[in-house]
Amino acid sequence: MTTDALATLTRVLALQRAAHRAEPFPDLHRRRQRLDRLLAMIKDNAAEIETAICADFGNRSRDETLAFETLSCVQEIRHSRKHLAAWMRPERRPVALTSWPGRAEIIRQPLGVIGIVVPWNYPLFIAVSPLVGALAAGNRAMLKMSEFTPAFSALFARLIADTFKEDEVHVVNGSADVAREFVSQPFDHLLFTGSTPVGRQVMQAAASRLMPVTLELGGKSPAIIADDIALERVVPQIMFGKLMNAGQTCIAPDYVLLPRGREQAFIDMACRVVKQRYPRLVDNPDYTCVVNEKQAERLRHYLDDAQQQGAIIHALHDETPPADSRKFRPVAVTGVSDDMLLLQEEIFGPVLPIVPYDTIEQAIDYVNRHPRPLALYVFSDAAATIDRVLRETTSGGVVVNDVLMHIIQNDLPFGGVGASGMGHYHGKEGFDTFSKVKGVFRQSRFNGVSLLYPPYGNGRMRRLVKFLIG
16 A cells, blocks of 8 residues: 555545544434435436446446446435434433433434445445445445446546545545555444455454444355245246346355255256346346456356366356356356355355255254355245244345345345344444444432432431332
């Protein structure tokens, strides 16, 4: 990292800290005005945003960017703006019997300066979504964009600079050394989205400053298909979640747990779905590229490792892209085992391992023997089966009879658990994450606390306490 870049980083952080001290509790009008500017920025530049992200990927479906990034951002901003007044109001709480007639309440105050580390896979949405929470809560924010999306990162930096003052929101670009310096800065809260190994490093850096963190780390999100539901209903949904953004989605169904004996039926149906939705691959603007050659090589390595250990690769499309193409042909994989990289690492691509099971108990046990996932998908028409999976597994979030849809529910918290992360954001939970939720007790002028004062020799306080104990 250059001396100039470090100087800029520390200068802007100091500038935002000073601005927060000068305005420690922005009013409702100021917060809404910042959200309105962010909304206008996204809407007015939607086409340019699509073009930049498409260029960064080699090809990224413009329709997917519009629907799953731009629209999601717009809806989240509007939701936060609509509910912001209610979120900002002090919240009354009951008062302890010994404290009557005092008053207890919760107030939520801005933390200060929020650091946000943005990954490459959904660079607009995963930048804007936490930024909405930070601004709604009355904070300033600094964002480190991914070096793997250079066109969009440069565009976003320019748009933010044109929309906000430097002491409100600022974008930092640069390579991994810039990111390392960024996460070591003394932010009042740091939100990181990325891989679990890097998340561990981020948490270590934050620990030295006792800096609170929210970590969104992904992982291996399973799709459990019960034996009571028709594959005709399930396969189209799973393949949608697996192939959107070419599988480069932190909550994509990573693998399928399927009743033994239904593997071939699943694969045959997946082939029909894939070829219907993507009649061609290489020259199809609807089918997204793997973002760079490093990621494509990683996927090829996973498949080679699985094949060498006896797994069977099932092509889900007739077209074979050229070796130098990052249009990665979708495949399913059977005969997998936990010794294979495919079942050890988050796949992040259009590769779908199929793990057979004999009983729902086995499926639940398989999930529970592995690190807790960011998302879990259960497909069943039996309420007892659904409830059992919900009760007996732990994951960041769950969708019943669909995939992905929980992330766009602005009234649901989004976040991981264990190896898939910690903390939540989106909607009210995001507002609370980026606020100090402070308890306040207001003592009444006339109160009974003096009954608890010493000296205690007269036994008055003891009699009162024993009465309250009962």
